[in-house]
Amino acid sequence: MTEQGETGEIITILLVEDDAPTCWRLQDALVKAGYEVRSAGTLGEARAALAGGAPRVLLTDLRLPDGHGIELIREMRQRFPDTEIMVISALGDEESVISAITVGATGYLLKDAFPTDIATTVRDLVAGHSPISASIARFIVRRTQGAAQNSAEPPPGPVLNTAKLTPREIDILWGIAKGFSYAEIASHLGLSKQTVPGHIKNIYRKLEVHTRSEAVFEAVQQGLIKL
Amino acid sequence: MSEVLAKAITKATTKATTTAPTRPRRQLIASRLVPYLLLQVLIVIVTILGLRLLQPSDPDDFAVSDFSAREDGLTRPVTLPHFTSSRYSLADPPFYAGAFSFRRDDAAAGWSVYLPRFSNAVEVAVNGVVVLDSRRDANANRPDRNTPEIAAIPASLLRDGSNEITVRLFVWGPLKGFLDTVYVGPDVALRPAYETRTLLFVTLPVVFSAWQSILAVILAIMWLMRRREPVYGVLATAMVLGVVQAFAPPPVPPAATSRLAAVLLASAPIESALVVMFGVLFFGWRWPRYGTLVFAPGIVVFVVGLIGGPPLPRILFLVLGIPTVGLCLFVMACVTATAVVRRQDAASFMIGCAVTIVLVCWIKDMLTVFEIVSNERIFVSRLSYSAMLVAIGAGLTWRFARALNQVDSFAGQLVTRVREAEERLKASFAREEERARAAALANERTRLMRDLHDGLGGQLVSIVALSERGHEGATITDAARAALKDLRLVIDSMDDIGGDLMLALGSWRERASAQLRPHDITLDWRVATPQGLPLHPELRPWHVIQIVRILDEAVTNAVKHAQARRIAVTIDTLDAGQGPYGVISVTDDGQGFAPNENNEAGRNGQTARGLRNMRSRAARCGAALDLSSDASGTRVRLQLPQRFPDSDAAAG
Numbered sequence: 001m002t003e004q005g006e007t008g009e010i011i012t013i014l015l016v017e018d019d020a021p022t023c024w025r026l027q028d029a030l031v032k033a034g035y036e037v038r039s040a041g042t043l044g045e046a047r048a049a050l051a052g053g054a055p056r057v058l059l060t061d062l063r064l065p066d067g068h069g070i071e072l073i074r075e076m077r078q079r080f081p082d083t084e085i086m087v088i089s090a091l092g093d094e095e096s097v098i099s100a101i102t103v104g105a106t107g108y109l110l111k112d113a114f115p116t117d118i119a120t121t122v123r124d125l126v127a128g129h130s131p132i133s134a135s136i137a138r139f140i141v142r143r144t145q146g147a148a149q150n151s152a153e154p155p156p157g158p159v160l161n162t163a164k165l166t167p168r169e170i171d172i173l174w175g176i177a178k179g180f181s182y183a184e185i186a187s188h189l190g191l192s193k194q195t196v197p198g199h200i201k202n203i204y205r206k207l208e209v210h211t212r213s214e215a216v217f218e219a220v221q222q223g224l225i226k227l
Numbered sequence: 228m229s230e231v232l233a234k235a236i237t238k239a240t241t242k243a244t245t246t247a248p249t250r251p252r253r254q255l256i257a258s259r260l261v262p263y264l265l266l267q268v269l270i271v272i273v274t275i276l277g278l279r280l281l282q283p284s285d286p287d288d289f290a291v292s293d294f295s296a297r298e299d300g301l302t303r304p305v306t307l308p309h310f311t312s313s314r315y316s317l318a319d320p321p322f323y324a325g326a327f328s329f330r331r332d333d334a335a336a337g338w339s340v341y342l343p344r345f346s347n348a349v350e351v352a353v354n355g356v357v358v359l360d361s362r363r364d365a366n367a368n369r370p371d372r373n374t375p376e377i378a379a380i381p382a383s384l385l386r387d388g389s390n391e392i393t394v395r396l397f398v399w400g401p402l403k404g405f406l407d408t409v410y411v412g413p414d415v416a417l418r419p420a421y422e423t424r425t426l427l428f429v430t431l432p433v434v435f436s437a438w439q440s441i442l443a444v445i446l447a448i449m450w451l452m453r454r455r456e457p458v459y460g461v462l463a464t465a466m467v468l469g470v471v472q473a474f475a476p477p478p479v480p481p482a483a484t485s486r487l488a489a490v491l492l493a494s495a496p497i498e499s500a501l502v503v504m505f506g507v508l509f510f511g512w513r514w515p516r517y518g519t520l521v522f523a524p525g526i527v528v529f530v531v532g533l534i535g536g537p538p539l540p541r542i543l544f545l546v547l548g549i550p551t552v553g554l555c556l557f558v559m560a561c562v563t564a565t566a567v568v569r570r571q572d573a574a575s576f577m578i579g580c581a582v583t584i585v586l587v588c589w590i591k592d593m594l595t596v597f598e599i600v601s602n603e604r605i606f607v608s609r610l611s612y613s614a615m616l617v618a619i620g621a622g623l624t625w626r627f628a629r630a631l632n633q634v635d636s637f638a639g640q641l642v643t644r645v646r647e648a649e650e651r652l653k654a655s656f657a658r659e660e661e662r663a664r665a666a667a668l669a670n671e672r673t674r675l676m677r678d679l680h681d682g683l684g685g686q687l688v689s690i691v692a693l694s695e696r697g698h699e700g701a702t703i704t705d706a707a708r709a710a711l712k713d714l715r716l717v718i719d720s721m722d723d724i725g726g727d728l729m730l731a732l733g734s735w736r737e738r739a740s741a742q743l744r745p746h747d748i749t750l751d752w753r754v755a756t757p758q759g760l761p762l763h764p765e766l767r768p769w770h771v772i773q774i775v776r777i778l779d780e781a782v783t784n785a786v787k788h789a790q791a792r793r794i795a796v797t798i799d800t801l802d803a804g805q806g807p808y809g810v811i812s813v814t815d816d817g818q819g820f821a822p823n824e825n826n827e828a829g830r831n832g833q834t835a836r837g838l839r840n841m842r843s844r845a846a847r848c849g850a851a852l853d854l855s856s857d858a859s860g861t862r863v864r865l866q867l868p869q870r871f872p873d874s875d876a877a878a879g
Contacts, residue, residue: 091715112711114745134733135719178759179733179752188757 011126015039016046016060016072017088022111026059026088026118033119043067047075054080057122059109061088062096070103077104077208084125094139098160098207106130106204129197130204137176140203144170164206172199259568263576267583274587278607283427285343285420289412291392294325308344308603311396311404321404323394327411331387338385340392341377341417343424344407344603346370348397351409353384355391362397366429370402371606373428377421379414401542402596405604428610435613436473442620443467458508462619465501468494469612492532492540496525496548499555502615506559509622510566510575521558524551552608553593556586574622581618585611674769678717682776686710712738716779720771728809728867729759731771732778732798739782743794746786751795760809761800763871770871773844774811777852780841781813781863789817789861809867819856848872 013030017023018041030037038055040046043066058076062069073085086107087100097108107125109118121131144162165173168189175185182196191199296305298312298321311321329338340351340358348368351359359378361367367374384390392411398404410417443466450459472494500521507514524547532540563579566572588611594600690706715738724730740750763770778796785791797812838854841863845852849868856862 091711091718093718112708114741117741117744134730134737135722138722138724138730138733177733178727178729178754179736180754181752184754 010034010036011057011122012036012038012055013057013059013122014046014049014055016041016043016058016064016069018042018061018063018065022088025115026109026111029115029118030122032115033122035119035122041065043069043072046072050076050079054083057084057086057126059086059088059122062100070099073100073105074103086122086125092133092135094136097136098139101204101207102160102209104208106201108133108136124197128201130201132176132200132203134177134179137173140165140207141170141173141177144173160207161209162207165203169199169203169206172196173203176200256568259571260564263564263567263579267580270580270583271587274584274611275591278588278591281427281607282603282605283343283420283423285341285408286410286412286416289341289410289416291325291327291409291411294323294394294409297322297324307409308405308407310598311398311406313401313403314398317397317399320398321396323396323406325392325394325409326389327392328389329385329387331385337382337414338380338412339377339414339417340380341375341410341412341421342394342407343375343410343420344373344405344605345376345396346402346405346604347399349376349406350395350397351378352393352395353380353390354386355393356381356384358384371609372432373424373605375421375424375428377414377417380411399538399541401538401545407603428605432473432610432613435610435616436470438613438620439466439473439616440470442616443470446623458505461501461508462505465498465505466616468498468501472498490529490532492544492548493525493529495544496528496551496555497522499552500525503555503558503562505619506562506566506578509578510562510570521551521555524548549593553586553589556582556589560586573625577618577622577625578615581615584614587611671768674772675717675721678769678772682713683710683717686713712742712779716772716775720768720775724766724771726762726764726766727759728763728766728771728774729754729798731775732760732811735775735778736796739779739796742782743786748786748791749793751793753795753797755797755799759800760798760867761807761869763867765871765873767871770848773848774850774865774867777841777844777850777863777865778811778813780837781861784837785813785815785817785861789815789819791815791817791860806869808869811865811867813863813865814860816860819858819861 013035015023015026015030015037017026017039020041023039023041027037027039035057038049040049041064043064046060058073060069060072064072069087073087076083076085084107085100085105086109087097087105088109088111089096090111092108092110097105100108107121107130109121109131113121124131140160140162143160144165171189172185175188180188183193185191186193186196292307294305294307294309295302296309296311299319305323307323309323340353342349342351342359342361345361347370348362349359350357350362358380359376361374361376364374364376366372367376392409394406394409396404396406410420443463446459446463446466450456450463453459472491475491503521504514504518507518528540528543528548531543560579560582563575563582566575567579585608588607591600592606592608595604595606686706686709690703690710693703693706716735719731719734722730736750736752743750782794785794793816795812795814797810797814799810799812800807801810802808841854842852845865849870849872851866853864853866854861855864
């Protein structure tokens with residue numbers, strides 16, 4: 001059984017994880033599902049692997065022995081815009097996932113997820129569906145409200161530009177935070193069930209700070225830097 | 228050590244002063260009284276010298292002193308100034324006739340006749356024609372006013388050579404009639420002397436009376452605003468009396484209202500009695516009951532004046548009124564001297580000196596009345612009374628300013644104290660808040676630690692135990708997975724969800740469905756109301772942990788023991804009339820168990836413990852747990868409280 005993309009070619013995955021047992025576990029689950037997996041334990045190995053060409057999907061841990069996964073994600077997004085990027089997280093904590101999203105990740109994977117769930121998540125991502133958890137949705141919405149209320153004390157954690165989010169997208173995030181399923185959210189908001197995952201992908205894209213100059217622009221917009 | 232010594236010494240000295248107070252006190256009185264008395268002596272001397280200087284000089288070149296006086300039918304030559312005998316009837320007044328020479332060469336300017344001093348009234352005629360009648364000027368008739376008179380002599384009346392001048396002196400007793408030297412000469416020569424006297428004895432008293440009336444108004448306002456201090460009312464009354472006395476024209480015989488003159492006569496003793504009363508009250512003493520006797524003479528004069536006609540009130544005034552004024556002045560002098568010794572303040576010094584001046588002038592007037600000193604019958608008591616008015620005004624102002632200063636400094640102290648108190652309060656409030664926050668934090672930490680011990684700790688221990696026994700596979704995996712799940716639960720509960728339990732349930736749903744997916748169990752999630760559960764601002768992390776653990780336990784039971792295929796979670800908001808409350812139900816389609824028989828007789832001991840745990844968790848956060856189970860499944864119904872409890876009452 002081989003997992004294939006829309007074009008029919010085999011889906012290649014670059015897995016960057018320094019903890020050997022975790023790496024084996026994920027690799028097993030993905031290989032069993034039919035993906036072609038290359039693995040790397042450090043940033044250097046990952047860069048070396050990329051020299052041979054872009055994978056369809058990058059799965060990376062954030063804390064690596066020779067640097068931070070964020071650097072790899074940023075490089076990947078610039079060099080290979082078509083690659084899907086996913087963060088591997090032990091607990092799915094909002095801060096690390098959101099900082100990965102701001103540099104270009106469009107999904108995350110829990111290290112202890114069941115093998116079937118690991119495969120499903122990657123498949124969904126390739127199909128254009130980004131996974132999002134209730135706590136991450138809550139985190140984003142909280143930032144939106146904080147910005148809207150212009151509160152003097154910004155909530156702790158990474159800076160997030162939520163200004164581009166539409167009210168509809170915020171409603172969807174609220175629904176997810178409160179544990180409603182995509183179908184329930186769609187029916188509450190009068191959407192078709194299929195459009196909800198697309199909205200989520202859009203949300204991820206909007207939270208991404210695309211280029212260096214844009215990062216400066218965003219920082220100025222939010223009053224973080226004074227020119 | 229030295230501090231103790233110093234204290235002992237001060238104690239000893241204070242003891243010494245208290246046991247033998249008489250000598251230092253006497254010394255103190257002497258040391259204060261002697262300088263004061265010396266000062267008063269100095270003032271007496273200055274006053275006498277001042278009165279000497281006050282004596283106006285008259286143009287002696289034009290004096291006419293040699294007259295023939297006809298009194299009681301007897302004619303004899305007299306030299307002016309001259310006293311007549313005392314009389315009580317205006318009929319047959321003493322008649323003076325004299326002569327002066329006039330040369331027509333001198334008559335470039337008009338001539339006048341000038342009378343510096345007379346009592347009580349005069350009618351002057353030149354060559355038989357009346358040129359001056361002082362009875363028309365009411366104020367001129369008052370013996371205490373020293374009023375001079377001047378009258379121009381029409382040129383047509385004057386003859387070259389000797390001219391006749393006659394003066395009729397109207398006297399109403401009991402004082403003797405008095406006629407000072409008469410001056411006849413060019414108006415230019417006489418008028419300056421007349422004007423000096425007018426300034427001294429007419430204008431100046433009017434100025435002082437105006438000052439007195441202003442003082443009366445100020446004092447009356449003060450008294451109206453501060454009724455508790457009668458001292459101002461007393462003084463205002465005295466001032467009003469003085470003003471009335473000064474400005475009311477005395478009804479002169481033969482006026483119809485001549486009896487009202489008694490009012491004016493009585494005013495002086497009553498006024499002086501009031502001033503004494505003021506002095507006593509002003510220096511902070513109680514007004515003695517017998518003190519009211521000072522008013523008796525004035526009232527007697529007043530009553531007699533209203534009942535009997537003149538000259539009785541005037542005689543009474545002379546006998547009773549004037550000595551009363553003197554007595555009052557003397558009492559006042561004693562009062563101020565005492566005040567000076569006791570208080571040593573500027574007000575008592577000033578009033579004391581003023582009293583001395585007035586007293587000296589009164590004594591001088593008495594000596595004048597009894598013709599012991601001759602000063603041409605100039606009475607100075609009234610004039611000197613103005614010194615008292617000035618002193619009283621200044622004393623009041625001084626005291627008022629000092630009171631204002633005291634109020635200012637008091638207000639300043641008050642502001643400082645309030646600020647200090649405020650700061651202390653703020654500090655203690657901050658401390659209290661800090662302590663409360665620290666306590667709350669400690670409580671929360673304790674609860675979290677307990678939760679971590681209960682859940683994560685136990686699971687990690689079982690992982691260790693399992694791996695030591697060499698058990699491979701599913702059991703260790705389950706234990707580790709449970710530990711991770713518990714860690715997520717605790718971390719998740721720490722998040723601020725703003726009282727919206729739905730946000731915590733949303734995360735739980737994800738975890739539960741991930742847990743159920745490998746078992747192929749469907750999680751049927753249903754929120755009955757679109758907004759979910761009511762908001763609970765009082766919701767704390769430990770409440771969330773308890774609720775989520777209960778739900779976890781229910782789901783775990785359904786998976787492990789009931790072999791359920793489908794688990795339904797229903798979230799509903801109900802309202803029984805006392806406000807909305809949330810209800811969370813977990814229903815499975817498993818084989819159930821019989822909880823009512825006996826908890827130990829359940830499926831196994833673990834289930835029993837699990838159920839007990841669920842109940843105690845529900846009790847801890849004020850929720851009601853309802854469990855029902857039969858062959859068709861189990862239903863756990865958790866009814867949330869309307870308000871979550873602050874303290875963990877059932878924690879044990």
